[in-house]
Amino acid sequence: MEDSLYFSEQHLAVRNMVREFARGEVAPVAAELDAKAEFPWANVKKMGELGLLGIPWPEELGGAGLDLLSYMIVINEMAKIDASHAITISAHTTLGTSPIVNFGTAAQKKRYVPLLATGKVLGGFGLTEPSAGSDAASTRSTAVRKGSHYVLNGSKIFITHGGVGEIFIVTAVTEPGAGTKGISSFIVTKESSDLDKTKRLGIGHDDSLTSMRGFTSGKKEDKLGWRASDTRSLVFEDVEVPAENLLGEEGEGFNNFMRTLDSGRVGIAALSLGIAEGAFEHSLRYSTLRKQFGQRISSFQGIQFQLADIATEIEAGKHLMFHAAWMAQNKQPFSKQAAIAKLYCSELAMRTTIKAIQIHGGYGYTKEYPVERMFRDAKICEIGEGTSEIQRLVIARNLLKELAD
Amino acid sequence: MKIAVCVKRVPDMDVRFRIGADNISVDQGGLKFDINDFDAWAVEAALQLKDKNAGSEVTVISLGPDVVQETIRKALSMGADRGIQIKADKVPFDGLAIAKALSAELKTGGYDLILFGKMSPDSSNGVVGPMAAELLGLPCVTAISSLEIANGKGTAKRELEGAQEIVEFPLPAVLTVDEGLNAARLPSLKGIMAAKKKPLQIKPALLAEPQITVRKLELPAERKAGRIVGEGAAAVPELVRLLQTEAKVL
Structure with missing residues (x-):
């Protein structure tokens, strides 16, 4: 797929730029950020300047005005080098910004999207709760209308950018007993947990945003992978949210986030595929350097077959992911394709990184080689933005629905 | 300022x-191409001058087949204003032929400054810039590592073996441009x-017979x-012997 089926010359220019950025600025710091579980503020600033934090949004909203394929290319390229940087782009763009672009009023878009699209502040998305993950309908956070505002109570967990972010879309029940039709979404704002750093770098904070009283982030999760990405809980204690911050209509929260997750899944597919491709590139190169029994290990059929299998699966994954992105871009229903791409590519990332470590042998098990980090980064792809099990449910539901139609 | 790169x-x-x-x-199969690094630094130098001098225009010129449009577009995407492809089936090895074709275009542009990379790593001739200067009758400073332009004249630094040279030019x-x-x-x-959306003109190359x-x-x-001769001090005599008798470097 080098490269005409989906890609224009402009797509390739975008890919080359991100590749250069990822190799030049991300690769040298990825291992250290992972070890320290440190959020990559300096690179976030550079990504903002390059336009990587608002890729698909219109220029009048501060975005780069590119298409969805360009956006997927960026996530994919970044993940070849470092998944934490890739998820920063993806969570900020798809989860933190797209709901406002897609469901917001003109005033909401004008107020929040330029801040997000330029990378001035980071955004996030709060859906998952301690007792509501895959089963989003069990959301317990509540929002009660009182005059000109809602009073928000509850908590969210595993929220990407929970600490570093300032603008969040969160779901809460506005009509108890109405099931998924009783869930609404809100735009809520707080100060970044890294104020000193954000002020030093001139990014990540905007004074004009309200720091809503009672809205706080919890302790940073100590994770297996995606360690340079910031994951925390969000807590809401009698937070007064102005009624104008309701996103979409009351009761539309569930439908809206289902749509958001469809796009998110293509992004996670692109990210997972990037991890697999990165681990494969390292393994291929390593196999031509490492000698055992007087030969390069790439001359052994046992290694060759593994490389051939991985390459074949990666090629299949590329087609699934870029085809899902292409369908989304061309406004065709893509829920099934997104779930298929996400399921296949995330499991591929896991399989590939396991094999990559095996090809590297003992060295692959150490932090001297990046495949160890890639292996840890891959696992969450089978869980986040819908587990593999949920992807299978979505796929099956679509199949049965197609049959009924 | 009008600047050509x-x-x-x-x-x-x-x-x-x-x-x-x-x-x-060279067999081109499997090769990846990009703008020559020295030329990218020349583009950057031009863009920095443009940032400092409002109303400046940076023109990027490349000689070669249509694939060089990609290279020109990259410079345009960095911020150059317009591009010119001097179209030729291939880039000749003969630097003088390239310099003649480029200077035929450059002399019509009224440029205040014309920048080249000091060399390209594929042919490593390093002659096109100075030859174009000669053909245009302009002063030429090669391999610069710093550049200031003020009041119609320029100051540049050149890295020499163990020294630096500061030169002035009109x-x-x-x-x-050097690293x-x-x-x-x-x-x-x-x-x-x-x-x-930036203009990219295509003009035929006037290529002399190389x-x-x-x-x-x-x-x-x-x-x-x-x-590996051995380890530690014990191996030194044998190493010295081999360096004398076999490698003949001592």
Whole structure:
């Protein structure tokens, strides 16, 4: 797929730029950020300047005005080098910004999207709760209308950018007993947990945003992978949210986030595929350097077959992911394709990184080689933005629905 | 200021090269191409001057087949204003032929400053910039590692073996750019979008018959594998003996 089926010359220019950025600025710091579980503020600033934090949004909203394929290319390229940087782009763009672009009023878009699209502040998305993950309908956070505002109570967990972010879309029940039709979404704002750093770098904070009283982030999760990405809980204690911050209509929260997750899944597919491709590139190169029994290990059929299998699966994954992105871009229903791409590519990332470590042998098990980090980064792809099990449910539901139609 | 930058599309040097079937060219299969690094620094220098001098215009010129448009677009996406492809089936090896074709275009542009990379790593001649300067009758400073332009004249630094040379020159002038002058910016996504809409003219190259031609390309001889003589001080006498008798370097 080098490269005409989906890609224009402009797509390739975008890919080359991100590749250069990822190799030049991300690769040298990825291992250290992972070890320290440190959020990559300096690179976030550079990504903002390059336009990587608002890729698909219109220029009048501060975005780069590119298409969805360009956006997927960026996530994919970044993940070849470092998944934490890739998820920063993806969570900020798809989860933190797209709901406002897609469901917001003109005033909401004008107020929040330029801040997000330029990378001035980071955004996030709060859906998952301690007792509501895959089963989003069990959301317990509540929002009660009182005059000109809602009073928000509850908590969210595993929220990407929970600490570093300032603008969040969160779901809460506005009509108890109405099931998924009783869930609404809100735009809520707080100060970044890294104020000193954000002020030093001139990014990540905007004074004009309200720091809503009672809205706080919890302790940073100590994770297996995606360690340079910031994951925390969000807590809401009698937070007064102005009624104008309701996103979409009351009761539309569930439908809206289902749509958001469809796009998110293509992004996670692109990210997972990037991890697999990165681990494969390292393994291929390593196999031509490492000698055992007087030969390069790439001359052994046992290694060759593994490389051939991985390459074949990666090629299949590329087609699934870029085809899902292409369908989304061309406004065709893509829920099934997104779930298929996400399921296949995330499991591929896991399989590939396991094999990559095996090809590297003992060295692959150490932090001297990046495949160890890639292996840890891959696992969450089978869980986040819908587990593999949920992807299978979505796929099956679509199949049965197609049959009924 | 009107600034012209001449750029060349070159293969990524980080690969193993194979010699083509004709024995006089590199097999292009599997090669990746990008703008020559020295030329990218020249573009960056031009863009920095443009940032400082409002109303400046940066023109990027490349000689070669249509694929060089990609290289020109990259410079446009970095922020250059317009591009000119001097169209030729291939880039000749003869630097004078290239310099003549480029200067035929450059002399019509009324440029205050003409920038080149000091060399390209594929042919390593390093002659096109100075030859173009000669053909244009302009002063030429080669291999600059710093640059200031003020009040119609320029100051540049050149790195010499163990010393630095500071030179002054009037405008217009031709400069060739060395490593260390700057770090080339990456094109932003906005830049990439904008590049599509910037003008790119295509003009035929006036290529003289090349006076220098490549007759044969050969890969360097394979290096022999190293040998470990032993470890520690005990191995030194044997190492010295081998260096004297076998390698004959002592």
